Amino acid sequence: MGRKLLLEHINVPGINTLEVYRQKGGYRAVEKALKTLTPDEVVEEVKKSGLRGRGGAGFPTGMKWSFLAKPEGVARYLVCNADESEPGTFKDRYLMTYIPHALIEGMIVSSFALGANTSYIYVRGEMMPQIRILEKAIAEAKAAGFLGKNILGTGYDLELYVQPGGGAYICGEETALLESLEGKRGNPRIKPPFPAIAGLYGCPTVVNNVESIAAVVPIINDGGDEYAKVGIGRSTGTKLISASGNLVKPGVYEIELGLPVEEFIYSDEYCGGIANGKRLKATVAGGSSVPILPANLTLKYANGEPRLMSYESLSEGGFATGTMMGSGGFIAFDEDQCIVRNTWNFARFYHHESCGQCSPCREGTGWLEKVLHRLEYGHGKMSDIDLLVDVSKKIEGNTICPLGDAAAWPVASAIRHFRDEFEWHVKEPVKSLSSNYGLANYAVPIERKVEEVKQDNL
Amino acid sequence: MLKVEEQQPVEFSSTLIEKFDEIVKRYPAGKQKSALLPLLHLVQAEFGWTSVAAMDKVAEYLNIEPIEVYEVASFYSMYFLQPKGKYVLEVCRTGPCCLVGAEKIMDHIESKLGVKEGEVTADGLFSWRGVECLAACGFAPVLQIGPEYTFYENLTEQSVDTLIDNLRNK
Numbered sequence: 001m002g003r004k005l006l007l008e009h010i011n012v013p014g015i016n017t018l019e020v021y022r023q024k025g026g027y028r029a030v031e032k033a034l035k036t037l038t039p040d041e042v043v044e045e046v047k048k049s050g051l052r053g054r055g056g057a058g059f060p061t062g063m064k065w066s067f068l069a070k071p072e073g074v075a076r077y078l079v080c081n082a083d084e085s086e087p088g089t090f091k092d093r094y095l096m097t098y099i100p101h102a103l104i105e106g107m108i109v110s111s112f113a114l115g116a117n118t119s120y121i122y123v124r125g126e127m128m129p130q131i132r133i134l135e136k137a138i139a140e141a142k143a144a145g146f147l148g149k150n151i152l153g154t155g156y157d158l159e160l161y162v163q164p165g166g167g168a169y170i171c172g173e174e175t176a177l178l179e180s181l182e183g184k185r186g187n188p189r190i191k192p193p194f195p196a197i198a199g200l201y202g203c204p205t206v207v208n209n210v211e212s213i214a215a216v217v218p219i220i221n222d223g224g225d226e227y228a229k230v231g232i233g234r235s236t237g238t239k240l241i242s243a244s245g246n247l248v249k250p251g252v253y254e255i256e257l258g259l260p261v262e263e264f265i266y267s268d269e270y271c272g273g274i275a276n277g278k279r280l281k282a283t284v285a286g287g288s289s290v291p292i293l294p295a296n297l298t299l300k301y302a303n304g305e306p307r308l309m310s311y312e313s314l315s316e317g318g319f320a321t322g323t324m325m326g327s328g329g330f331i332a333f334d335e336d337q338c339i340v341r342n343t344w345n346f347a348r349f350y351h352h353e354s355c356g357q358c359s360p361c362r363e364g365t366g367w368l369e370k371v372l373h374r375l376e377y378g379h380g381k382m383s384d385i386d387l388l389v390d391v392s393k394k395i396e397g398n399t400i401c402p403l404g405d406a407a408a409w410p411v412a413s414a415i416r417h418f419r420d421e422f423e424w425h426v427k428e429p430v431k432s433l434s435s436n437y438g439l440a441n442y443a444v445p446i447e448r449k450v451e452e453v454k455q456d457n458l
Numbered sequence: 459m460l461k462v463e464e465q466q467p468v469e470f471s472s473t474l475i476e477k478f479d480e481i482v483k484r485y486p487a488g489k490q491k492s493a494l495l496p497l498l499h500l501v502q503a504e505f506g507w508t509s510v511a512a513m514d515k516v517a518e519y520l521n522i523e524p525i526e527v528y529e530v531a532s533f534y535s536m537y538f539l540q541p542k543g544k545y546v547l548e549v550c551r552t553g554p555c556c557l558v559g560a561e562k563i564m565d566h567i568e569s570k571l572g573v574k575e576g577e578v579t580a581d582g583l584f585s586w587r588g589v590e591c592l593a594a595c596g597f598a599p600v601l602q603i604g605p606e607y608t609f610y611e612n613l614t615e616q617s618v619d620t621l622i623d624n625l626r627n628k
Contacts, residue, residue: 085590085593086591086593087552087590088595090595093593125495125607128604128607129609166535168534169590180495183492183494184491186533245558250595250596250597284553345556346552353590355533
């Protein structure tokens with residue numbers, strides 16, 4: 001059994017209430033931080049922990065905090081990003097539903113560390129039930145003296161509010177989220193200035209993912225050094241993985257970073273293998289934006305060494321043979337799934353969610369969707385495959401925010417690894433409407449290579 | 459998309475205005491525009507959709523230009539700019555849900571209700587539409603129904619039938 005730092009008490013009845021949460025050691029981190037540590041010491045512990053942002057980018061949280069400008073007499077804000085919308089990711093919904101006080105406690109400690117007296121949790125609008133849960137938890141915490149004026153007699157004041165979004169994936173991008181919180185369309189801002197200098201209402205602001213903020217609680221309780229002992233290398237601590245698709249046991253799992261991917265997919269402690277006795281064809285390891293990998297490269301590097309669930313290991317091999325940790329949305333595809341259809345589905349998603357601000361993304365995502373649609377529905381040409389690569393290259397890196405990249409990568413990687421399946425759709429337009437390409441050679445195990453791997457100039 | 463001429467004037471009840479007042483308090487002085495998204499949710503929960511007349515009232519309340527409300531309401535997918543059925547079944551149609559049969563569920567809803575995506579049934583009770591990822595991929599296929607956004611997970615054709623029949627008899 002791996003260590004659980006966030007979900008240890010998830011199955012305790014009533015853990016969503018303040019009373020039970022406190023019986024299980026809840027709000028110790030608030031007492032410890034506010035009564036025995038200075039804000040800078042809290043930041044220092046988070047730095048020592050090596051915690052990396054759990055929303056997708058993986059940027060060290062402590063470092064992000066230390067960038068926060070602290071001009072005299074200007075308010076600072078902490079905003080929690082709970083606009084979880086990345087296809088394949090549902091860990092934040094889970095955490096907020098079942099153990100809301102973990103987020104509230106993390107918000108109090110983090111706000112204290114940053115010197116924020118008003119903090120917001122921006123929750124995607126569709127999560128109305130979770131908004132009610134959080135509002136109830138905030139009321140409980142306030143009644144117990146953990147929020148409001150003069151918290152625990154320490155002189156620190158904090159008000160915490162929940163803000164609903166309106167249903168827009170783009171608001172998961174931190175500057176779009178701030179625009180939305182200011183009551184505007186979710187158009188990402190040009191950076192710099194970064195939110196740490198000019199964020200909400202032009203004031204210094206930190207935006208952190210739900211899971212990152214919840215992870216601050218065990219970091220303060222046990223110390224940053226202890227937290228850093230969990231995990232592997234620069235991937236410290238535990239990570240919530242949202243497992244979906246054709247798995248025996250989809251759901252949210254807390255893993256110690258460094259768990260072998262094979263164990264995660266096939267062991268009974270986690271996903272329990274592929275559903276209905278099928279075989280694994282492909283995975284998207286970190287939410288829909290990260291490159292898709294065929295089954296064999298999911299389990300092993302190109303040189304045959306086993307791949308692990310960590311930031312470094314998942315990206316081993318770059319985009320040629322690797323992928324990314326992303327937000328930890330692990331989607332498994334069985335042998336009956338069509339990669340072209342899924343790529344079209346994701347392209348439609350990004351087209352729908354593009355804010356329309358930058359032409360390469362606004363127009364390019366539409367092109368991707370249209371060309372993929374005709375390939376999927378039997379009207380494709382061979383040249384369409386290269387056209388897709390071309391369009392994706394023209395989006396990537398040419399937009400204000402990473403949504404452009406996120407739209408381009410799934411398409412480019414699908415063609416990189418499954419080109420023969422795309423070609424089959426062109427050659428067999430009728431057959432491809434009623435049947436699928438199947439597993440092909442995508443799961444052929446990779447032999448361990450002893451000689452040096454030749455480097456392509458990719 | 460915004461049809462002004464067909465719209466009836468609306469009145470906001472004092473209960474609704476009280477809720478507005480509570481929300482505006484969350485933001486610093488002069489930053490009341492931040493309340494726009496939550497206010498539009500309240501309006502839609504009250505009236506079933508977000509009409510131009512209602513948006514104008516919201517603009518007046520927040521002391522902002524009407525266009526600032528329209529541009530927001532039309533940007534975000536949750537605000538209905540046309541009247542919908544009393545119950546809007548919003549089915550997730552993104553990748554992970556489709557891996558486990560979301561498309562079949564949408565086909566089934568279409569034939570069960572007898573209306574196309576976005577239309578309203580003759581009795582005014584139901585609409586349905588496909589929406590993008592609802593962040594519940596592990597419990598797919600899923601659908602939600604506003605204004606409370608109650609969630610229905612691991613859908614089957616049978617469970618959808620039961621759900622629709624129960625709502626119809628409510």
